[in-house]
Amino acid sequence: MLSIRHACFASASVASVAIATLLPIAAHAQSALPEDRSAQTVATQQSENQLIVVTARKREETLLDVPLAVTAIDGDTLASRGMNSVREAAVLSPGLNINSDGAGRAFVAIRGVGVTLVQSVQPGVGLFVDGIYRPNTAYLNNPLLDLERIEVLRGPQGTLYGKNTLGGAINVITRLPGNQFEGRASASYAGPDDQMIVAGSLSGPIVADLLSVRVAASHQEQDGFSRNILLDKAGTPFNSDSINGTVRLTPGAVELTVNGYYDWIDSVNIPYSRVDGTDDYSRDLTFNTLNAVEYKYRGINAKLAVPIEALASKLTLIGAFDARDGTNVEGDVDFGPGDFARATGGDTLRTKTTELRLDSDLSPTISTLMGLFYSREEAKAVDATTLYPIITGFPFDVVRNTTNATKADTYAAFGTVFWNPTNAWEVALGLRYDRETRSANGSVVTVLGPLGSVGGPLPEAKIKSSEWQPKLTVRRTWSPELMTYASVARGYRGGGFNAPTAPTRTYRGDSAWTYEVGAKYGAPGGNAGIAGALFYNDYKDYIGLNSIAPAAGGGLVTVDLNSGDVETYGVELEGFVKPVPAWSVSGGLTLMHARFTDSSAYTQTTGRTLSSDRLTFQPDWSANLATDYTIDLGASEFVLSANVTGKGKRLAATLNQTTPTLLDGYWLVGGSATYRTGPVQISAFVSNLFKEEYWESFIERTTLQLAGLPASDLGIMGDSRRVGVRAALNF
Numbered sequence: 001m002l003s004i005r006h007a008c009f010a011s012a013s014v015a016s017v018a019i020a021t022l023l024p025i026a027a028h029a030q031s032a033l034p035e036d037r038s039a040q041t042v043a044t045q046q047s048e049n050q051l052i053v054v055t056a057r058k059r060e061e062t063l064l065d066v067p068l069a070v071t072a073i074d075g076d077t078l079a080s081r082g083m084n085s086v087r088e089a090a091v092l093s094p095g096l097n098i099n100s101d102g103a104g105r106a107f108v109a110i111r112g113v114g115v116t117l118v119q120s121v122q123p124g125v126g127l128f129v130d131g132i133y134r135p136n137t138a139y140l141n142n143p144l145l146d147l148e149r150i151e152v153l154r155g156p157q158g159t160l161y162g163k164n165t166l167g168g169a170i171n172v173i174t175r176l177p178g179n180q181f182e183g184r185a186s187a188s189y190a191g192p193d194d195q196m197i198v199a200g201s202l203s204g205p206i207v208a209d210l211l212s213v214r215v216a217a218s219h220q221e222q223d224g225f226s227r228n229i230l231l232d233k234a235g236t237p238f239n240s241d242s243i244n245g246t247v248r249l250t251p252g253a254v255e256l257t258v259n260g261y262y263d264w265i266d267s268v269n270i271p272y273s274r275v276d277g278t279d280d281y282s283r284d285l286t287f288n289t290l291n292a293v294e295y296k297y298r299g300i301n302a303k304l305a306v307p308i309e310a311l312a313s314k315l316t317l318i319g320a321f322d323a324r325d326g327t328n329v330e331g332d333v334d335f336g337p338g339d340f341a342r343a344t345g346g347d348t349l350r351t352k353t354t355e356l357r358l359d360s361d362l363s364p365t366i367s368t369l370m371g372l373f374y375s376r377e378e379a380k381a382v383d384a385t386t387l388y389p390i391i392t393g394f395p396f397d398v399v400r401n402t403t404n405a406t407k408a409d410t411y412a413a414f415g416t417v418f419w420n421p422t423n424a425w426e427v428a429l430g431l432r433y434d435r436e437t438r439s440a441n442g443s444v445v446t447v448l449g450p451l452g453s454v455g456g457p458l459p460e461a462k463i464k465s466s467e468w469q470p471k472l473t474v475r476r477t478w479s480p481e482l483m484t485y486a487s488v489a490r491g492y493r494g495g496g497f498n499a500p501t502a503p504t505r506t507y508r509g510d511s512a513w514t515y516e517v518g519a520k521y522g523a524p525g526g527n528a529g530i531a532g533a534l535f536y537n538d539y540k541d542y543i544g545l546n547s548i549a550p551a552a553g554g555g556l557v558t559v560d561l562n563s564g565d566v567e568t569y570g571v572e573l574e575g576f577v578k579p580v581p582a583w584s585v586s587g588g589l590t591l592m593h594a595r596f597t598d599s600s601a602y603t604q605t606t607g608r609t610l611s612s613d614r615l616t617f618q619p620d621w622s623a624n625l626a627t628d629y630t631i632d633l634g635a636s637e638f639v640l641s642a643n644v645t646g647k648g649k650r651l652a653a654t655l656n657q658t659t660p661t662l663l664d665g666y667w668l669v670g671g672s673a674t675y676r677t678g679p680v681q682i683s684a685f686v687s688n689l690f691k692e693e694y695w696e697s698f699i700e701r702t703t704l705q706l707a708g709l710p711a712s713d714l715g716i717m718g719d720s721r722r723v724g725v726r727a728a729l730n731f
Contacts, residue, residue, distance in 0.1 A: 056151050056171065057416075057428075058160050058369055059359060064520050067426065067475035067485035069095075069154040069533045069572060075147035075175070079186060079728070081672075081685075084197060084220060086127070086140045086150060086170060091645055093152040094572040094590045096125075096170070097618070098140055101697045101716055102269030103238065104295050104326050106140035110154050112568035112594035112618045113512050113537050114167020114493065115544030117653070121560050124493045124510070124544075126157065126165035129172040130259055132301050132320040133163065135351050135377050139324075140170075142263050142297060143242045146184070146201040146216035148175045154572075155514045155535070156491025158469035159416050159430030160369070166491025166512050176257065177203040177212035177248050183731045190685075190724025193234075195222035210250060217243040225720045226271055226283040228290060230337055235285040239266045255305045263297040269328070272335055272699065272714035278652070278663055281693040283717055287332040288339065294327045313360035324349040333385065334709055340391045345383035352376045365420045373412040380405045391708065396449030404442035406497070411435045416471075426475040431468065438463045440497040458500050465509055467492040484519045495543070502559045503549050504605055510541040510562065530575035539566040541601075544615060547655060548706060549606040563602040566615065568594040582632070587625035594618045612660035614651040617697075619665065622647040636677035644669045654700035661713075666694040668718075681728040691721045 055061075056070045063072060071093040083089045087106055090098040100106040109115040114124020116137055127134045151171040153161075161169045181204035188197045201216035224236030244261035268291045273282045301320035308315055327346040334340035357371040380403075387398045416430035439462045445455040471489035478484065495509040518533035541562040549559045574588030596613040603609055626643035646667035654661045669692075672685035699714040 055173070056153050058357065064483055064522060067428070067473050067483070067518075068487065069516065069518055069531075069535075071096075071152045071574075073150045073152070075144075075149055078144065078147060078150070079199075084143050084218075086142075086144065086172065089144075089150055091624070093150075094574060094588055094622075095154050095592070096152050096168075099617070099696055100141055102271070102291075102293065103141055103265050103267030104138045104269060104293055106137040107617075108137055108140060108167075109544070109618070110152075110168035111535060111537060111570065112566070112592060112615055113491070113514070113539055114164075115542070115615065115618075117544060117616060118546045118560065121496060121543055121546075122494050122509075123164050125167040126161055126163070126169040127172070128161060128169060130174055130257075130301060131171075131303060131318050131355070132299075132322070133161075133351075133353055133375060134322065135164075135375075136324060136349055138295070138326075139297070142265070143218050143220060143240050144172070145199065145218055145242055145244050145261075146175045146203075146214065148173045154533075155487070155516055156469065156471065156489040156512065158432040158434070158491055159414055159471045159489075163373075163375070163410050163412065163434055163436070164493045166493050166510070174244070174246065174259070175201075175203065175214060177205075177214035177246055179205045179208055179212065181205070184729070186726065186728040188724055188726035190722045193223045193225055193722065195722065195724065196220070212248045212250075214246040214248075215243070216245070217241075224271075225717070226273070226285055228285040228287060230286055230288060231290065233290060235283070235287075235290070236268060236271045237266075237290075240264065253307045256302065258300070258302045260300040261298065263295070265295040265297075267293060267295075269293050269331070270335075272697070272716055274336055274712040275715045277713060278661060278695065278698065278715075280713075280715075281695075281717055282715070283720075286337040287335070288337065289330045289332045289342070291331050292329040294329065296323075296325045298323050311360060312362070313358055316355075316357040316359070318353070318355040318357075320351075320353045322349075322351045322353075328383075334391075335704065335714055336710060336712070338390065338710060339388050340709060341385060341387050343383060343385045345381065347379065347381035350378045367418045368415065369418075370415040371413070373410070373414065375408075375410045377408040378406075394449065398449065399447040401445045401447070402442065404440065406438065406440045408436060408438040408494075410494075424477050426473075426477075428471075428473040428475075430471040432470075433466070433468055434492065435466045436464070436494050438494065438496070444499075461497050461500075461505050463495050463497070463506050465494060467509070467511075481524060482519070482521045484517070486517045487515075489514050493543070496560055498559045498561075499557050501557045504559065504561060507543060507560055507562050508541050510539065510543045512537050512539040514538075526578075528575070528577040530573065532571065532573045534569075534571050536569040537567065539568065542566045542596075545602065547602065547606045547608065549608075559605060561602065561605045563596075563610075564599040565597050566594065567597050568592060568615075582630045583627070585625070585627045588623065590622045592618070592620060594620075608655070609657045611654060611656050611658055612651050614660065616653055617650045619648040619650045636675065639674040639676070640671075641674070642669070642671040652695075652698040652700050653703075655702040655706060656700055661698070661700040663695045663698055666692050668692055668694075679730045681726075681730075683726045684724070685726060686721065686723045688719060688721045692718075694718045 056066050073092045087098040090096045095111045097109045107117050108125045110125050116123050123137050153169045157165040157169040183202050185200040197220045199218035203214035205212045219241050221239045223234035226235030228235040242263045246259045249256040275282050299322035304317045306315045325348050331343040333343045353375040355373045359369050361367045383402045385400045392398045412434045414432035419427045441460050443457045445453050447453050469490050473487040475485045490513050492511045493509050495507050514537050516535045520531040522529040545563045546560045570592035572590050576586035578584050594615045599610050624645045628641045631638040648665040650663045652661040669689040670687040672683050674683040695715050696718045697716040701711045701713045705711040
């Protein structure tokens, strides 16, 4: 029975994924919607005739020209709205679902595809920072510093980006230093949880036209809204310090950029409240410990871009090293006040990546982008879980010591041919080949007090996969104001490992064929714009669930598994309108149907059935509406902003076989008032104005029942109302 208890602690860590809302991207004439720099109105930005230029296809294009569903979120927008991580920014992109139940854990999906609900599963949505692949979803929680923009690409992106992008890709781009000296500083305070954020950056030339540098740093701390009533301490504290820097060398047409970063994060994991049903909203925690965790992230990367005029090409070489170290100071893994179980441990992740790209113009109508990719991931984890006599029945503590080490090598070749037979048409045909080799080693030793120890090294497990990922896109430009496109693509995510006692030691990767048609329109004069897409995903060997299964030797064991086949389809709309130059209204709507079409694989592995054909935490709709009004004061301006976001019912994490647990939909209202004069900006803001109660994550009680623990539902409520002030200085 030891295995069932240990296994279900892991199973209980499944967390929710919040559906995102929309931000307008449609454009006027031959440009995309100008950057939303803060509460400043779209009208003002349109008059400045700014363009959003993105690198979604590894080349500079305006959003209106890009034949795929992509949202570009400006860094100043995130700063002005107090968004400090990719996870928080998810509400600004349709179809992007990110949530977290701890500082070192984040869960993501796009359009219901690439679902990653547990850390042991490879990400199904790729995260790239300055072109560097990050292999762990925890990076989505990390602070963003001196950000230029975030690009969210929906649908498989393997032909242009790295591995594991079957759902899409998130491309984070930091600001580059140049010849102009720039400085930015900001500070904010909000309550009632004493949230404080201070950030700043300096950028400028050392040698004009040759050498420039940028340095940025930030500090964030907050108590959070939950309270540990046993320890009388804040239940969800968060404290982070970050620094990063960039050196840019530009001798002639050659460009060399070197970037480094370091993040320190102290916070907690799995801060679940014990509740009785989905209507029992509570922020009271009853853990015997704070579940404190400490993380350190650091890395360095370099990019060299060299033009090759004789071949009408540009050669780009990227190399990177990233490291993540996590420490579980002490975890109360029985989720309650009883002294049943404790856990300590930690993990490390080391990632090395290299990419070579050649972007060529073969003729006035044909261009190509070809490349090679390699990554090496090495992860190690140790865990010591102590089970007390009250749960084991022995008159002594039982300690289970687990070690795990995995290695992964990925080799890939990719290429895309772009053909423009006329100015009105473009055909892009891409193909990617991935070959991945993964291995797992480790040990499990259980110390039974005076009875000695059992267990030992685990047998090595290996996975090899070779996958082809094609993509075809056709774009038709009807006029300077209107573009339509259609695409078909296949995406793939690699598989992984379960415990040796699981009925399946390994599980396969999952894949999706995506079919999409879309259109982008910008009205003449820039007073309105709309972008929309229809999509259908045929999702095979879905691994978005983890569950329990019969263990070899008796009991149960946690498993990640191929649960069956899924289809998702829907529509995304986003747009804006300016009734008058000073007033803008923007918003969007996502309607999505994500359902199992065949879950027999889940039953074959676990011997259990699903209570619903819904996908966990995926709502059928989400919506967003925002408005900004600018009052011109001559040398200054005053901006009033308001926004509302909402999403529908979602299926909670549940192992119940008969009765699904659905979480209520909700609406959140926020707003701000901002005064600007010259380089100075002062704002007052509020989020969740009406203190709406809603669940960020919810685990139905069957999980604890199967673990032999005192059973209750487990929930993490979303943030309550927060009111604050923010000041910023740009010079």
